[in-house]
Amino acid sequence: MKNLSRDEVRQIAALAKVELSEAESEKMLEDMNRMLQSFASLEEQAVPPELAGDARSALCDSTDHSPNHSDISVARRAELRDDVPLSFGALEALWSVFPESSERYLEVPETLAKSSS
Amino acid sequence: MDSPTALGSSDHLPFLPEGAVVGDGILGCAKRHKSGEVEISQTIQRVLDHIEMLNPSVNAVVDVYSDRALSRARELQALSPESWERLSLLGVPVLVKANMAVAGEKLSCASRLLEGYVSPYSATVVEALESEGAIIVGASNMDEFSMGSSCEYSCFGPTKNPHDHSKEPGGSSGGAAAAAALGLAPLCLGSDTGGSVRQPASFCRVVGFKPSYGSVSRYGLVAFASSLDQISPVARSVADVRAAYSVLAQRDPRDATSCHFDPNDGSGPQSGSPELAQLRVGVPFRFVEEHVTSEATLLAFARAVEQLRQLGVQVCDVDLSSQERALAAYYVISSAEASSNLSRFDGLKYGRRAEGQSLDEVVCRSRTEGFGSEVKRRICLGTFALSAGYYEACYGKAMAVRRELRSEYARYFADVDLILTPTTPQPAFSLGEKTKDPTSMYTNDVFTISPSLAGLPAISVPRLCENGSDCGFQLVGAYGADEHVLEVTQLLESSLWCGVRSKGGDR
Numbered sequence: 001m002k003n004l005s006r007d008e009v010r011q012i013a014a015l016a017k018v019e020l021s022e023a024e025s026e027k028m029l030e031d032m033n034r035m036l037q038s039f040a041s042l043e044e045q046a047v048p049p050e051l052a053g054d055a056r057s058a059l060c061d062s063t064d065h066s067p068n069h070s071d072i073s074v075a076r077r078a079e080l081r082d083d084v085p086l087s088f089g090a091l092e093a094l095w096s097v098f099p100e101s102s103e104r105y106l107e108v109p110e111t112l113a114k115s116s117s
Numbered sequence: 118m119d120s121p122t123a124l125g126s127s128d129h130l131p132f133l134p135e136g137a138v139v140g141d142g143i144l145g146c147a148k149r150h151k152s153g154e155v156e157i158s159q160t161i162q163r164v165l166d167h168i169e170m171l172n173p174s175v176n177a178v179v180d181v182y183s184d185r186a187l188s189r190a191r192e193l194q195a196l197s198p199e200s201w202e203r204l205s206l207l208g209v210p211v212l213v214k215a216n217m218a219v220a221g222e223k224l225s226c227a228s229r230l231l232e233g234y235v236s237p238y239s240a241t242v243v244e245a246l247e248s249e250g251a252i253i254v255g256a257s258n259m260d261e262f263s264m265g266s267s268c269e270y271s272c273f274g275p276t277k278n279p280h281d282h283s284k285e286p287g288g289s290s291g292g293a294a295a296a297a298a299l300g301l302a303p304l305c306l307g308s309d310t311g312g313s314v315r316q317p318a319s320f321c322r323v324v325g326f327k328p329s330y331g332s333v334s335r336y337g338l339v340a341f342a343s344s345l346d347q348i349s350p351v352a353r354s355v356a357d358v359r360a361a362y363s364v365l366a367q368r369d370p371r372d373a374t375s376c377h378f379d380p381n382d383g384s385g386p387q388s389g390s391p392e393l394a395q396l397r398v399g400v401p402f403r404f405v406e407e408h409v410t411s412e413a414t415l416l417a418f419a420r421a422v423e424q425l426r427q428l429g430v431q432v433c434d435v436d437l438s439s440q441e442r443a444l445a446a447y448y449v450i451s452s453a454e455a456s457s458n459l460s461r462f463d464g465l466k467y468g469r470r471a472e473g474q475s476l477d478e479v480v481c482r483s484r485t486e487g488f489g490s491e492v493k494r495r496i497c498l499g500t501f502a503l504s505a506g507y508y509e510a511c512y513g514k515a516m517a518v519r520r521e522l523r524s525e526y527a528r529y530f531a532d533v534d535l536i537l538t539p540t541t542p543q544p545a546f547s548l549g550e551k552t553k554d555p556t557s558m559y560t561n562d563v564f565t566i567s568p569s570l571a572g573l574p575a576i577s578v579p580r581l582c583e584n585g586s587d588c589g590f591q592l593v594g595a596y597g598a599d600e601h602v603l604e605v606t607q608l609l610e611s612s613l614w615c616g617v618r619s620k621g622g623d624r
Contacts, residue, residue, distance in 0.1 A: 009497070016456060016500040017463070017477075018493050019485040031494055031555055032501070038556050039445040045514040 003033045143209050143303045143357045147250070150193075150208040151201045157208035157252075158190040164210045164254055168301050174282065177295035179215055179273045180256040182222055186210070189252045204250030206364060211246055212296050212305045215256040216263060217348070218337035219243050226339050227271035228261045230487025231468045240337020241369045242306060242348050249364050254302060258292030261489045262459065263310055263341040265289050266561050268317070269552055270491040277548070278320060280587070284545040287317030290351065294321035297351045304361050305351045310341050311447050312540075312565025314349035315577035319540035319589025322579035325351045326358045328599050330572030331376040333362075334369030342454035343374075345447075345569050355578065355607040362603065378597040393428050396605065398592075399435035399533035408563045411543040413582035418539050421580065421590060425537075425609075435529045435536060439522040440567050446518035447566040448559060449502045449511050455492075456499030462487065494555060523571045530595040535605060538564045540577040540589035564591060574599040576606050 004012075009029045013020045020028055141149065149155045165183055172178045193201075193208055201207050213219065216226045218236040220243075225231050243253055260270040268276040268291025276291045278284040279298045286295040290307025294317035297305045307314040309327040318325025327349045338348055350361035368377040400422060409415045426432055464470040464483025471482035488496070502511035529536065541561055551558040568575040573596055577589040592609075594602035 004501075012497050012501050012504070013493075015504065016493075016496045017460075017481050017484050018488065018496065019481050020493075024490075024493075027490075028494065028497060032498060034554070034556050035448065035498060035559075038559070039449065039511075041442045042445045042449070042511070042514045042518065045442060045517050047509055047513045047517050048520075 004029060004036065140300075142354055143206060143352065143360045146209050146303055147205060147207045151198070153198075157194045158187060160208055161186050161190040161210060161252060161254065164302060168255065171299050171301065175277045175279050175286075175295050175299065176274055177258055177276050177279075177286075177292045177299065178212060178255050178301065179225070179227065179258045179271075179292065180223055182219065182253060182255050185219075185222065186252050186254045189247070193250055193252070201250075205360070206246060206304075207250035209251045209304060210254045210302045211251045212255050212257045212293060212302045213240075213243065213253055214290055214293050214305075214307045215259050216308060216339040216341075217243060217256075217306060218339075219253055219256075222256070224339065225256070225272070226262050227259045227273055228487060228489070228492070229272045229469060230462050230464075230483070232272075232487075234468050236337075238337065240348075241334035241371060242365050243337065245334075245364055245367065251304070251364075257290070257296050257305055257307070259307075260289035260291070260313075261492050262339070262455070263289040263308055263313055263346075264455065264491050264495050266312070266316060266558050267546075267548075267551065268292060268295075269548065270489055272489065275548060278545050280322065281545070283547055285320070285548050285550075287320035287541075287545060289313040289317075290325075290349070291317045291321075293351045294318050294323055294325065297321065297323040297353060300353070303352060303357060306361075307349050307351050308338055308341075309347050309349040309569070310345045310451060311569045312562045314351055315540050315565050315575060315589070315591060316561060318351055318577045319579065319591075320545035320587055322581070322587050322589075323351055323353055324355050324358050324576065324578055325349060326362060326576040326603065327569070327574065328362060328366060329378065329574045329596050331374050332366045332378055332574075332597075332599055334367070334372040334375045336369055336371040336375075340454075340458040342451040343458060344454060345451055355576070355603060355610045358576070359603045359607060362599065366599065378599060393430050393608070396429075396535070397431045397433065397533045398425060399433055399529055399536045401435050401437050401440065401536070401538060403434075404437065404440055405538055405564075408560075409539055409542045411582075411586070413584045413586055414539055414541075414543060414588050417580060417582040417588040418590070422537070428609075432537075433533065435533065437522070437525050437529070437567065439518055439525050442518045443522055443567045443570055444559065444563055446515035446522075447562070447570055448498070449515035450519065450570070452495045452499035453502045453512050453515075454499070456496045456503065459488075459492070459496055491555070519570045522567060526567075526571045526573060526593075526595075534594070535602065536593040538591050538593070540564060540591040544582070544586035544588065568593045572596055574602045576602055578606060578610060 006029055009025055150157050168178050168181055218224050218238055218240045220236060220239040224234055224236040258268060258271050258273055258276045260268055265288045267285040268288035269285055276286050276295050278286040279295050290313045293305035293307035296302060298321040314325040314327055327347050330347055333348045335346055340346060350358045352358045369375040422432055463480045469483060469487045471486050473479035473482050542563055573593050575591055575593045577591050580588050580590060582588045592602060592606050
């Protein structure tokens, strides 16, 4: 993995929402490059398709605008789909299959339940 | 020999102050309360007195919950003997790591960023222990947000190793291990992400057990790396750790990753007295030889393997080839998860808030002033690993290594019951020795991170090398085989880890 530059370290720090002084940037540059060099063992690791890429790179890198292209990520397909409001008939059909409501629509999750003290 | 400690010299554990609570272990302590031999308030007051007397020299405890503990002691004392019988940990004092929520008490994570923050709720493990009658007496020191291996990255100052004050106790749960070694409480809770309980347990010569991922609820534990963190008990004996685990291990609907392992469901090694002659222990000989840097540790390990053979245990070689890449994978994954988890600390909702002219300025300044250097380093590394263009090269590859490691372990556990390694490649190092070069600190985790990545149960038990330095051994079991690991380790504890008693026979 190539060494990071000073600018890249500053960009990373900005993304991470931390401010670094000049001296701290220098130290961070040195430390991160040392850490990245120690990660050389990962370079030969093969990545299976399901762990490859990410949603953002799929959005940025995809050049095929065909709505039916199977390689396009779900995110990309979402971007290409036109938003069409559902017809009244469609809404009726949807609600007709909605489960019968019980006395409460929502169970209060235990995380919101009163905690003992 | 190591230089003498403040309290003892060559014993496995420092001798205990007169009347120390921990001498009988957790269950012995509860038994004394149930029989009326000792009043609970007396026990708690004695513990508070010992903390006051001994803690200044090591800085293991950063917060003492005197009022809460004494009040709880009085409440428990007022219950009927019939009620006492139902409480398995009646009056047992417990220290929790400073990253676990206790309602109404400060939750600092040893960070300036959470200065003054008081938790409005208790962690599930705290509730579980208190429901069995245990009493939380205080919070133990740690590396800030659990990022560190030496307990030197704490805003409260470093913790010192009770056996040698010039050395670090290990980390990040260094305070818990040091407190257990000093006998400040019979049970301490730490959190283990890549070895943060096992490594300090080894350096402080106590027992530390990291359960299978999901077996102990993380609700109320401030997250470092959510797919790796596990709350882990630290104590002076395997029996104590086992007693604690039986209370802590439960499915918690408030933690979506928690699960329950039934030792009798037939899917794993069966509990019941294991026969040593039927036990198969795997040892990654080549990996151990390549990575142990201390001759004393290697010798002690070799002797231990020979002792196992003499006891009739079958020892065989295992070759976990993914372990070579596990260290890099761990630091990528844990830093990536940490950068995500710590994004919530922005000075807006809780904790320290800095001044600023804009929202962005307030957030940046709060984080800059609040976080220490190691936390910033890991956040930056994690941010880099998840950034566009590097995600696959870093995080994707690390996840692929993790998957391979899990498969390898699963294959080996079809043939062996446990895997044995040293806990650390070297004994405890001097304070300040490794803070200048983070990568040298990271290599300390080489044996502990693989079980963490695979979510496996792993326990560290202490042993002394011939030169008097510490040398912990780690036993790793199959996923969900926590009871089996504890049972076998307890069996081996008396026959294998011999010569480790402190003065007066106390553990």
